[in-house]
Amino acid sequence: MASKPRLHYFSGRGRMESIRWLLAAAGVEYEEEFIKEKEDWGCEKLRKDGSLLFQQVPMVEIDGMKMVQCRAILNYIAAKYKLCGKDLKENALKDHGQDYLVGNRFSRADVQLLEVILMVEELKPDVLSKFPLLKTYKGRISNIPTIKKFLQPGSARKPPTDEKEYAECIKIFY
Numbered sequence: 001m002a003s004k005p006r007l008h009y010f011s012g013r014g015r016m017e018s019i020r021w022l023l024a025a026a027g028v029e030y031e032e033e034f035i036k037e038k039e040d041w042g043c044e045k046l047r048k049d050g051s052l053l054f055q056q057v058p059m060v061e062i063d064g065m066k067m068v069q070c071r072a073i074l075n076y077i078a079a080k081y082k083l084c085g086k087d088l089k090e091n092a093l094k095d096h097g098q099d100y101l102v103g104n105r106f107s108r109a110d111v112q113l114l115e116v117i118l119m120v121e122e123l124k125p126d127v128l129s130k131f132p133l134l135k136t137y138k139g140r141i142s143n144i145p146t147i148k149k150f151l152q153p154g155s156a157r158k159p160p161t162d163e164k165e166y167a168e169c170i171k172i173f174y
């Protein structure tokens with residue numbers, strides 16, 4: 001059995017959160033290795049043994065690779081788990097007025113739009129009040145079983161980054 005993807009990042013949203021979302025949407029279980037302190041980062045084996053191509057995280061161990069660059073990681077996961085349109089034309093996001101954003105099937109575009117909607121709602125809860133179609137869309141995507149599970153308390157989804165966590169993150173990396 002293939003081993004679970006292993007995510008290396010700090011325990012906050014940052015550049016890893018969309019990757020967590022996409023894996024969760026694909027129904028893939030994963031493990032996380034958190035960088036907690038400056039010492040972890042400065043002395044971390046990963047930085048010394050060449051595991052980080054550009055000396056940066058996010059890094060995801062998947063299929064025998066140590067992938068970096070969040071967009072490359074997202075592209076890989078989306079292609080592997082078929083969370084994209086069926087061809088290049090579909091991926092170009094034609095407006096077809098149906099249930100999903102791309103080719104009328106669930107894709108990474110839906111996952112990322114829902115992630116953004118929920119983040120904006122954290123700052124402005126009534127942001128969708130004048131957009132009934134988007135509200136219905138949000139309900140529809142939130143009810144997809146893998147997404148529903150990720151939205152439950154206790155999932156690997158990270159809470160909004162607060163001032164304290166931001167300061168800690170700066171201390172670790174800089």
Ligand SMILES: N[C@@H](CCC(=O)N[C@@H](CS)C(=O)NCC(=O)O)C(=O)O
Nearest residue numbers: 014015055056057058069070071173
């Ligand atoms: N272009 C990279 C940027 C990665 C990045 O900026 N990572 C930060 C943490 S969010 C980092 O590792 N900073 C430490 C450093 O650059 O030394 C990506 O999209 O993955």
